[in-house]
Amino acid sequence: MATTLNQNLLLAVPLLPLAGSLIAGLFGKTIGRAGAHSVTILGVAISFVISFLVLLDVIGGASFNATIYEWLNVPFGDGSLKMEVGFLVDSLTAMMMCVVTFVSLMVHIYTIGYMADEETGYQRFFSYISLFTFSMLMLVMSNNFLQLFFGWEAVGLVSYLLIGFYFTRESAIYANMKAFLVNRVGDFGFLLGIGLVLAYAGSLNYGEVFAHRADLAALAFPGTHWHLITVACICLFIGAMGKSAQFPLHVWLPDSMEGPTPISALIHAATMVTAGIFMVTRMSPLFELSDAALSFVMVIGAITALFMGFLGVVQNDIKRVVAYSTLSQLGYMTVALGASAYPVGVFHLMTHAFFKALLFLAAGSVIIGMHHDQDMRNMGGLRKYMPITWITMLIGNLALIGTPFFSGFYSKDSIIDAVKLSHLPGSGFAYFAVTASVFVTALYSFRLYFMVFHGEERFRNPQHGAAHHAHDDHGHDDHGHGHAHVPHESPWVVWLPLVLLAIPSVIIGAWTVGPMLFGDYFAHGVVFDKVIEIGANHPALAEMGEEFHGWVDMGLKSVTGLPLYLAALGVIVAWFFYMKRPDLPAKVAARFPFIYRLLDNKYYMDKINEVVFARGAVAIGRGLWKEGDQVVIDGIVNGSARAVGWLGGVLRFVQSGYIYHYAFAMIIGMLALLTLFVTIGGK
Numbered sequence: 001m002a003t004t005l006n007q008n009l010l011l012a013v014p015l016l017p018l019a020g021s022l023i024a025g026l027f028g029k030t031i032g033r034a035g036a037h038s039v040t041i042l043g044v045a046i047s048f049v050i051s052f053l054v055l056l057d058v059i060g061g062a063s064f065n066a067t068i069y070e071w072l073n074v075p076f077g078d079g080s081l082k083m084e085v086g087f088l089v090d091s092l093t094a095m096m097m098c099v100v101t102f103v104s105l106m107v108h109i110y111t112i113g114y115m116a117d118e119e120t121g122y123q124r125f126f127s128y129i130s131l132f133t134f135s136m137l138m139l140v141m142s143n144n145f146l147q148l149f150f151g152w153e154a155v156g157l158v159s160y161l162l163i164g165f166y167f168t169r170e171s172a173i174y175a176n177m178k179a180f181l182v183n184r185v186g187d188f189g190f191l192l193g194i195g196l197v198l199a200y201a202g203s204l205n206y207g208e209v210f211a212h213r214a215d216l217a218a219l220a221f222p223g224t225h226w227h228l229i230t231v232a233c234i235c236l237f238i239g240a241m242g243k244s245a246q247f248p249l250h251v252w253l254p255d256s257m258e259g260p261t262p263i264s265a266l267i268h269a270a271t272m273v274t275a276g277i278f279m280v281t282r283m284s285p286l287f288e289l290s291d292a293a294l295s296f297v298m299v300i301g302a303i304t305a306l307f308m309g310f311l312g313v314v315q316n317d318i319k320r321v322v323a324y325s326t327l328s329q330l331g332y333m334t335v336a337l338g339a340s341a342y343p344v345g346v347f348h349l350m351t352h353a354f355f356k357a358l359l360f361l362a363a364g365s366v367i368i369g370m371h372h373d374q375d376m377r378n379m380g381g382l383r384k385y386m387p388i389t390w391i392t393m394l395i396g397n398l399a400l401i402g403t404p405f406f407s408g409f410y411s412k413d414s415i416i417d418a419v420k421l422s423h424l425p426g427s428g429f430a431y432f433a434v435t436a437s438v439f440v441t442a443l444y445s446f447r448l449y450f451m452v453f454h455g456e457e458r459f460r461n462p463q464h465g466a467a468h469h470a471h472d473d474h475g476h477d478d479h480g481h482g483h484a485h486v487p488h489e490s491p492w493v494v495w496l497p498l499v500l501l502a503i504p505s506v507i508i509g510a511w512t513v514g515p516m517l518f519g520d521y522f523a524h525g526v527v528f529d530k531v532i533e534i535g536a537n538h539p540a541l542a543e544m545g546e547e548f549h550g551w552v553d554m555g556l557k558s559v560t561g562l563p564l565y566l567a568a569l570g571v572i573v574a575w576f577f578y579m580k581r582p583d584l585p586a587k588v589a590a591r592f593p594f595i596y597r598l599l600d601n602k603y604y605m606d607k608i609n610e611v612v613f614a615r616g617a618v619a620i621g622r623g624l625w626k627e628g629d630q631v632v633i634d635g636i637v638n639g640s641a642r643a644v645g646w647l648g649g650v651l652r653f654v655q656s657g658y659i660y661h662y663a664f665a666m667i668i669g670m671l672a673l674l675t676l677f678v679t680i681g682g683k
Contacts, residue, residue, distance in 0.1 A: 003061060003062055003063070004062065004063070004064060005054060005057055005058075005062050005063065005064040005089055007064070007066070007068065007087075009050055009053075009054070010054070010064060010087050010089060010141070011068065012046070012047070012050055013047050013050050013051055013054070013097060013101070013137055013141070014047070014134050014137035014138050014141065015134075016043035016044070016046050016047045017040070017043050017044050017047055017104075017130045017131070017133040017134040017137065018043075018130070018131065018134040019043055020039045020040035020041075020042065020043030020044065020126075020130045021040065021043075021126075021127045021128075021130035021131040021134060022127075023036075023039045023040075024036040024037075024039055024040050024123050024124075024126045024127040024130065025123070025124065025127030025128075025131075028123025028124065028127065029123070031123075032123075033122050033123065036122065036123035036126045036127070037108070037111070037112050037122075037126050040108055040126045040127070040129070040130040041105070041108045041109060043130060044101060044104050044105045044108055044130065044133055045105055047101045047133070047137070048098070048101035048102050048104075048105050051094070051097035051098045051100075051101045052098055054089060054094050054097060055094040055095065055097070055098050058089065058090065058091050058094040059091070059094075059521070063089060063090050064087055064088070064089040065086075065087070065088045065089070065090075065143055065207065066086060066087065066143075067082075067084045067085070067086040067143075068084070068085045068086055068087060069084060069085040070082060070083075070084045071083045071084055071085065076202065078202075079202065081198075081202075081203070081204065082203075082204070082205070083146050083204070084144060084146070084147075084205075085147055086142065086143040086144055086147065086205070087141045087142070087143055088141070088142065088143030088206060088207075089141060091521055091522050091523075092278075092281060092282065092346065092522065093140055093141055095346070095350060096140040096274075096278060097137065097140060097141065099349075099350055099353045099354075100133065100136050100137060100140065100271060101133065101137070103265070103266065103269050103271075103353055103354070103357045103501075104129070104130075104132075104133040104266060104271075106357060106361070106497035106500060106501055107129060107262045107263075107265050107266045107357070107361070107497070108126070108129065108130070109493060109496065109497050110262055110265075110361050110364070110493070110494055110497040111125065111126065111129065111260075111262040112493045113368075113490060113491045113492075113493035113494035114260065114261060114262055114364055114368065114494060115260065115262070116491075121165065124165075125162075125165060125260065125262075125263075128158055128161050128162050128165070128263075129162070129262065129263060129266060131154075131158050132155060132158045132159070132162065132263075132266060132271055132272075133271070134154075135151050135154035135155045135157075135158055135271075136151065136155055136271040136272070136275070137151075138150060138151040138154065139151025139152060139154075139155065139275055139278070140278055143205060143206055143207070144204045144205045144206060145194045145197065145198070145204040145206075145209075146204050148279065149190070149191075149194065151275075152187070152190070152239070152243065152275060152279075153187070155243075155271060155272045155275060156179075156180065156183045156187070156243070156272070159176075159179060159256070159263075159267055159272050160176045160177075160179060160180045161176070162176075162259045162260075162263040162267070163175050163176040163179055163255075163256045163258055163259040163263070163267075164176030164177075164258070164259070165259050165260055165263070166258070166259075166260075169258070171258055172258040172259070174255070175252075175255035175256060175257075175258040175259075176258070176259075178251070178252050178255055179252035179253075179255070179256055182242060182249055182251060182252040183242045183243065183249075183252065184242075185242060185249060186238055186239045186240070186241050186242015186243060186249050187239055187242060188238075189234075189235045189236075189237075189238025189239050189241075189242075190235065190236060190238065190239025190240075190242075191239075192235040193232050193233070193234075193235030193236035193237075193238070193239065194236070196228065196231065196232040196235065197209055197216075197232055197236075197286075200212075200215075200216055200219060200228060200232075201215075201216060206282070209286075210285045210286070213229075213285050213286055213289060216228060216229050216232070216286070216289070217229050217289040217290075227290060227292070229286060229289045229290050229293075230290040230292045230293050232286065233283070233286055233287050233289075233290050233293035234292075234293050234296055236279065236280070236283060236286075237276075237280060237293065237296065237297055237300075239276065239279070240275075240276025240277070240279055240280050240334075241276065241300065242276070243272060243273065243275045243276040243279075244273050244274065244275065244276030244277055244330050244333075244334065245273055245304075245326075245327055245330060246276070246300050246301065246304045246330065246331065246334055247300060247303045247304045247307065247308070247331075248605060250304060250308060250327055250605075251602075251605050251606055251609060253268075253273065253323060253326065253327055254311075254320055254323045254324060254327075254602070256268075256323070257317070257319045257320055257323055261319065261360060261361070261363065261364030261367060262361070262364065264319060264322075264323070264360050264364075265356075265357045265360035265361050265364070266357075268322075268323065268326040268356055268357075268360060269326075269352070269353045269354075269356045269357035269360065273326065273330055274330075274333075274349050274353070277330070277333045277334065277337065277345060277346070277349050278346075278349070280297065280334075280337045280345075281337065281342045281345060281346050284337075284342045287337070288340065291424055291425075294337075294338050294339075294340060294424055295338065295424050295425045295426045295427075296338075297334060297337055297338035298334075298335055298337075298338025298339060298419070298422070298424060298426050298427065298430045299338070299426040299429065299430065300334060300338075301330075301331045301332070301333070301334025301335035301336075301337070301338055301430070302331065302335050302426070302429055302430035302432075302433035302434065303331070303433070304327060304328070304330060304331030304334065305328050305329075305330075305331025305332050305334075305335060305433050305434055305437045306328075306331070306433040306434075306436055306437050306440070307603070308324055308327035308328045308331060309324065309325075309327075309328035309437050309440035309441055309444065310440060310599055311324045311327075311599055311602055311603075312324035312325055312328070312440075312444035313440065313443055313444045313447065313599065314589075314596065314599045314600050315444075316375055316376050316377055317374050317375065317376070318363045318366060318367070318374050318375075318376050318379075318448060318452065319360070319363050319364075319367075319374060321376075321444055321447075321448045322356070322359050322360055322363055322448075324444070325356070325359070325400065325441065325444065325445065326356060328437055328440070328441060329348070329352050329356065329400075331433075331434075331437075332348055332412060332415050332434060332437070333345045333348050333349055333352070333415075335415060335419055335430050335433070335434055336348060336414075336415045336418055336419070338422075338424070338426075338430065339415075339418045339419050339421075339422040339424070339427065339430070339540055340422070340424075340540060340541070341414070341415070341418035341419075341540055341541050343516055343517050343521075343522055343541065344411065344414045344415055344418050344517060344541065345415070346516075347410075347411045347414065347512070347513070347516050347517060348408075348411035348412065348414075348415060350411075350508070350512070350516075351399070351407040351408055351410070351411045351505075351508055351509050352408070352411070354399075354407065354501055354504040354505045354508060355395075355396045355399035355400055355406075355407060355408055355501075355505040356396075356400075357501050358392060358393075358395070358396040358399075358498060358501040358502055358505050359393065359396040359397070359400065361494075361497055361498055361501065362389050362392050362393035362396060362498055363393075364494075365386065365389040365490040365494050365495065365498065366379070366382065366386065366389060366393075366452060366487075368490050368494065369382065369385065369386050369389065369487040369488050369489065369490060370382075370459065370487055373459075376448060376451040376452055377451070377458065378458055378459055379451060379452045379453075379458060379459055380451060380452070380453075380454065380455045380456045380457050380458040380459065381453070381454065381455060381456065381457035381458075381459075382452055382453050382459075382487050383453040383454060385486070385487040385488060385489065386453075386487060386488070386489045386490070387489065388489060388490075388495040388498065388499070389489065389490065389495065389498065390453050391502075392495070392498040392499060392501075392502045393449065393452075393453070394449065394453075395502045395505055395506060396501075396502070396505055397445045397446060397448070397449050399505045399506070399509075400441060400445050401438070401441050401442040401445050401446075401567045401570065401571070402438060402441075402563060402564075402567055403567070404555040404556075404558045404559075404564065405506075405510060405551075405555045406505065406506055406509065407504065407505055407506060407507070407508045407509030407510070408505075408509065409509060409555065409558065410509035410510060410513040410551065410554065411509060411513075412438070412563070413554070413558065413561070413563060414513070414517060414544065415434060416431070416434050416435060416438075416563055417540075417544050418540045418541060418544060419431045419434055419540075421539075421540035421543050421544065422540050435562060435563065435566065436566075438563045438566040438567050438570070439566040439567070439569055439570045440570065441567070441570065442566070442567040442568075442569070442570025442571050442574070443570040443571075443573055443574050444574075445570075445574075446570065446571045446574035446575065447574045447577070447578055449574075450574055450575060450578040450579050451578055454579060455578070455579055455582070459486075459487060509551075510551040510552075510555075511551075513551050513554065514548070514550065514551060517541065517544070517545070517548070518541075518544070518545040518548045
């Protein structure tokens with residue numbers, strides 16, 4: 001098998017979705033709705049097939065790391081700085097390419113049914129999601145920071161367009177602007193990190209930067225005793241905090257539910273929110289040199305995993321429950337990165353992509369069946385009306401809570417074990433957080449499951465009008481406001497992607513846990529071989545490998561572990577509260593009003609951002625306007641204008657227009673010059 005991948009095939013992977021996006025966006029009216037979804041689905045489907053073939057080649061030992069196009073070459077320091085488009089395709093990239101294209105393909109197919117009643121914007125939506133796929137592929141395939149940043153900003157831009165897809169709705173405009181601004185905060189740190197790497201490594205190319213990692217580790221940040229590598233890594237991770245919605249830059253993600261459900265699945269499962277996890281993994285040779293940065297990553301991830309999970313328990317919008325689940329699971333991935341268990345974090349990224357896309361699309365199927373009512377309090381008993389949606393969502397929930405032999409079990413349990421074996425500062429708190437989150441995850445997941453699919457059929461007499469911000473209106477503003485309706489199963493174009501996503505949600509973990517975590521999968525790469533060398537200081541993964549004896553043995557051993565019992569307890573509590581005694585949740589909320597208000601108001605983070613940061617920014621801006629712009633800048637500009645005006649007024653008296661005045665001035669000038677010359681000559 002070839003050791004170098006075909007460059008033209010690699011180019012086709014991102015360019016085909018881009019071509020589909022351009023055709024659907026520019027010629028949508030000409031080709032119609034069928035033409036728009038056909039051309040975008042075809043582009044993403046071919047891209048997935050090529051990605052899968054590339055993965056097989058990479059497993060066989062092939063790789064690619066080369067410049068595709070050199071855009072600019074400028075003098076920099078003692079040499080030159082190349083700005084280029086280049087691909088780095090190793091085992092990490094090949095896996096990400098397959099995940100992104102497969103989930104995107106499922107979302108494209110699903111969208112045909114979900115957006116069928118959309119009166120306007122159908123072609124535009126397909127153009128956007130295909131462009132989203134292109135942006136993410138450019139990000140994961142990059143071999144340099146410039147292209148990484150291009151993909152990073154491109155997914156942010158397209159997410160802005162998609163979250164605000166219903167641009168006539170005020171809440172959607174607020175949500176997409178919130179996502180855009182919060183990500184700009186993270187991106188500022190990301191740019192600083194890239195700038196530090198460029199300034200001291202002298203290159204934007206990954207390979208050249210990693211070659212200087214030992215030199216970077218020996219440097220101190222100017223004017224401080226901090227290690228330069230620590231500052232650079234924390235700045236890079238701040239970018240990941242924005243994209244991957246880590247506390248406190250998580251506030252944009254729940255509001256992204258304002259977009260249609262297909263884009264919620266694409267953002268939350270395989271694209272934007274996983275960009276930060278991928279970036280830290282790709283930069284692992286740098287992060288491995290700073291225990292302080294790793295501890296910071298681990299603690300932030302632990303806070304996100306536990307405290308965002310609590311918020312899912314009090315949500316009534318079906319999509320927001322799944323959204324807070326995403327936040328919690330992203331925290332798990334981040335904790336794994338902080339524990340130096342990069343393969344484990346990436347492994348959970350992969351398994352999570354399948355079952356989280358499944359959960360979001362199943363939630364969308366429920367919303368279709370409920371005529372776009374998203375309030376779970378108006379549901380119940382849907383199992384017999386929507387059997388395919390029911391079984392696929394059950395599979396997704398079982399994978400999410402880490403049920404043995406389901407895909408999520410292998411990745412979540414591996415994260416818990418890796419953190420338990422870590423000796424970095426903060427690992428004790430992180431272990432507590434990810435372990436306690438097992439119970440919380442099971443509680444909110446099966447709260448959703450029981451409220452939606454079992455119990456009383458509350459849709460026959462709905463008591464709760466859905467909040468305006470909590471439904472995809474599809475041009476039907478009357479839906480979701482307390483009207484009775486009979487649910488129905490979604491059309492095949494909607495449930496087929498659910499079935500196709502349910503299959504890997506069950507088997508992908510058992511199939512890949514051995515080679516990805518304890519085999520040689522990541523040895524087929526350009527970067528991970530460096531991590532293996534450096535990882536001697538963080539041997540958690542090696543110690544886990546000594547106890548691993550196959551996926552069956554791992555599943556059987558779970559019966560002696562705490563996580564399984566916590567997950568079972570969470571399911572039992574959810575059953576008791578929402579099936580046996582549905583009156584208890586309201587009584588508990590009334591008994592602990594402060595805790596309920598704290599969770600219902602999302603720890604008041606939105607209010608803090610609004611009062612402290614937003615108003616602070618407005619105050620700073622107003623101060624700069626009043627004092628800086630009006631007083632200083634306008635003072636200088638207007639002062640200059642007044643000075644010119646005064647000088648003009650003086651000169652105006654000289655320019656009288658009378659000839660005898662000018663003759664008199666010439667005589668006086670001549671006398672002055674003669675006097676000057678005589679004086680100089682006398683000396």
